[in-house]
Amino acid sequence: xxxTHAHIRKGxxxxxxxxxxxxxxxxxMAESKDNVEIAKMNPKLRAAVGIHPQELDSGNIDKNIxxxxxxxxxxxxxxxxxxxxxxxxENPLKSPFDxxxxxxxxxxxxxxxxxSLKHKKPLIVHSRKxxxxxxxxxxxxxxxxxxxxxxxxxxxxxxxxxDLPGEWYFGIDGNLTYEDGLAEVVKLIxxxxxxxxxxxxxxxxxxxxxxxxxxxxxxxxxxxxAKIWQMSLKETEKIIDENxxxxxxx
Ligand SMILES: [Zn+2]
Numbered sequence: 199x200x201x202t203h204a205h206i207r208k209g210x211x212x213x214x215x216x217x218x219x220x221x222x223x224x225x226x227m228a229e230s231k232d233n234v235e236i237a238k239m240n241p242k243l244r245a246a247v248g249i250h251p252q253e254l255d256s257g258n259i260d261k262n263i264x265x266x267x268x269x270x271x272x273x274x275x276x277x278x279x280x281x282x283x284x285x286x287x288e289n290p291l292k293s294p295f296d297x298x299x300x301x302x303x304x305x306x307x308x309x310x311x312x313x314s315l316k317h318k319k320p321l322i323v324h325s326r327k328x329x330x331x332x333x334x335x336x337x338x339x340x341x342x343x344x345x346x347x348x349x350x351x352x353x354x355x356x357x358x359x360x361d362l363p364g365e366w367y368f369g370i371d372g373n374l375t376y377e378d379g380l381a382e383v384v385k386l387i388x389x390x391x392x393x394x395x396x397x398x399x400x401x402x403x404x405x406x407x408x409x410x411x412x413x414x415x416x417x418x419x420x421x422x423x424a425k426i427w428q429m430s431l432k433e434t435e436k437i438i439d440e441n442x443x444x445x446x447x448x
């Protein structure tokens with residue numbers, strides 16, 4: 199089993215029992231650097247580096263992109279660029295939201311897309327309340343590959359994601375264990391395009407909902423998918439892990 203999206207802070211307890219590997223998503227410069235460092239100490243942890251749209255640092259977009267570029271140059275073991283994208287939900291770090299934020303978010307996003315292409319690493323895309331705009335930007339590139347992390351585009355946008363140029367996967371999280379609507383979405387996603395992720399420490403699946411999340415809880419999401427697919431856990435695991443290996447090249 200593989201958790202394709204988790205956040206583990208330096209010095210934090212690492213709970214990955216039963217997992218083959220875990221992708222550490224990069225939400226900002228500091229944690230991206232930490233990811234690279236943490237991954238060097240544990241072969242089951244794989245680093246991604248990137249900047250989340252709500253963590254954008256207005257005056258330093260170009261500087262940050264250059265710095266990510268350098269980190270990618272120096273660390274060929276990095277498995278992905280991200281998480282990056284658009285987020286139009288209210289920003290607890292900076293409100294209210296205005297148009298300028300969108301332009302800067304887009305610039306930060308496109309900067310990371312360019313890094314994904316340059317370094318031939320898949321993109322981890324974060325999109326909240328901005329799926330149409332995100333798809334429009336992704337659709338303007340030819341050879342991108344990546345995952346729409348914590349996919350929230352509903353049934354109606356599954357086909358739109360599949361129609362994007364390049365190769366796109368859907369990242370599904372612990373809310374699948376308690377949201378019936380999301381189970382309906384999963385039924386529409388081709389089996390060879392599904393990835394499972396915890397986004398730990400957030401989004402804890404049943405039966406631990408409400409508590410802190412850990413990568414090893416990804417097994418509850420696998421179990422739920424096995425039920426939806428009406429397949430054994432073993433067969434389900436094989437298909438999903440193949441997808442993760444293919445996208446991240448691990
Ligand atoms: Zn994340």
